[in-house]
Amino acid sequence: MKALNQILERARRDPQRIVLCEGQDERVLQAAVKAAEDGIARILLVGSGAAMAAGARELGVSLSGVELLDPADSPLTEPLAEALFSLREKKGMTREQASAAVREPLCFANMLVREGHADGSVAGAVNTTADVVRTAIQLLGLAPGSKLVSSFFLMMLCKPFHNLKGGMIFSDCGLVIDPDAEQLAQIAMAAADSARALLDEEPRVAMLSFSTSGSAQHGNVEKVVEAAREVKSRRPGLAIDEDVQLDAAIVAEIAERKLPDSKVRGNANVLIFPDLEAGNIGYKLAERIGGAEAIGPLLQGLAKPANDLSRGCSVDDIYHVIAVTTVQAQSLSSVTEA
Ligand SMILES: CC(C)(COP(=O)(O)OP(=O)(O)OC[C@H]1O[C@@H](n2cnc3c(N)ncnc32)[C@H](O)[C@@H]1OP(=O)(O)O)[C@@H](O)C(=O)NCCC(=O)NCCS
Ligand SMILES: CC(=O)OP(=O)(O)O
Secondary structure, rough: HHHHHHHHHHHHHHHHHEEEEOOOOOHHHHHHHHHHHHHEEEEEEOHHHHHHHHHHHOOOOOOOOEEOOOOOOOHHHHHHHHHHHHHHHHHHOOHHHHHHHOOOHHHHHHHHHHHOOOEEEEEOOOOHHHHHHHHHHHOOOOOOOOOOOEEEEEEEEOOOOOOEEEEEEEOOOOOOOOOOOHHHHHHHHHHHHHHHHOOOOOOEEEEEOOOOOOOOOHHHHHHHHHHHHHHHOOOOOOOEEEOOHHHHHHHHHEEEEEEEOOOOOOOOOEOOOHHHHHHHHHHHHHHOOOOOOOEEEEHHHHHHHOOOOOOOOHHHHHHHHHHHHHHHHHHHHHHHOO
C-alpha cells in the first residue's frame, strides 16, 4: 500500500477543488463526504440540491463539508453557458444548445474546471466512459505537446498472495479502441510519464503482445514493434521491451529464458496493451480474479485533470480517484506557478 499511502499523503498536504457530478449515486455521496472529512480534496458536488440532500439524509451523512452546486439555480450557469457557446460555436453549437447542455451536471462540472472554478473532475460511476471522456476532451482540450488523450489504471497489488507488490500502470484499458503504431507510442510515453508522477519510480515499460522478440509474425505484432521503436527513438533513456508477452514482462526467470537481452528483465511496472480489447479485459481480470485494486480509468494528455470511474466502482475506488485527481491538479498548479 506504500504507493497508495504516498498519494493520499500528497493529496492531504495540498487539497485541491475536485468536482463530482453524480451526487445522486450513494457511493459518490459517501466518497465525497469521506474525501472532504479526510482533507484529500475540497469537494464540489453538482446536481439537484434536493436529490443530494435527500440522499444524504437516507445515508445519515452530513453534506456540511462539501459545496453543493445545482445547475438549475446556480449563478454560474449563465456565464458557463456563454463560455461553452464561445468554445463550441465553431463546431456548430448554438447559444440555446449551450444553455441546455450546461444544465447537464457532467457538462457543468467540466466547465467549472475549464473556467477555473474547480481544479479537476471525477465522473463515471453513473455516466459511461465514452460520455465522460468525450465531454472532458471537448471541454478541457489537450495538454500542450499532447496529440492524444488516453487512459491508464493505477493497479495496486497489496494482498498477501501477490508475488509482485506495489503499484503498476496499465494502459490503455479504457479509451483508445484500436490505436495505430503512432498512437500506441503516444500511449506508452504518456503512461511512462504517469508512472513517474504517481509511482515515484522510474518507468520500466513492456509493450505487450502474444509474441516475445519476434517469436510470432503477424501485423498486430509489427504494430507493437513499430510503436516501441518510435518510443525508443524519442525517449532513448527509457527502459522498454518491444513485443513482449505478459509472463516475460513480469517474471524475471521467464524474461531470462525468452528475452535474455531485456531492458526490463521481467520487472515491468508499466504494461502497454496493444488495443482496448486486450486492455479492458486485462485490467478486469487482474482486478476481479487477481485481487488487484484498480484505480481509474485515469486520463492522460488532457489540459486539466478529469478522471473516469468504472460503473462497477466502490466507495473506496471513488475516494482513491479523488486523491489521484488532487495530486494531478497539484502538479499542474506547480507547473503554472513555476
Ligand atoms: C472516447 C470516445 C468516446 C471518443 O470517440 P467519439 O465519441 O467517437 O469521438 P468523436 O470521434 O466524435 O470525437 C469527439 C471529439 O473528441 C476528439 N477525440 C476523440 N478521441 C480523442 C482522443 N483519444 N484524443 C484526443 N481527442 C480525441 C475528436 O477530435 C472530437 O473533437 P471535436 O468534437 O472537438 O471535433 C471513443 O474513443 C470511445 O468510445 N472509446 C471507448 C470508451 C469505452 O467504451 N471504454 C470501455 C469502458 S472503459
Ligand atoms: C473502465 C470500464 O470498463 O468502465 P465501465 O466498467 O464503466 O464500462
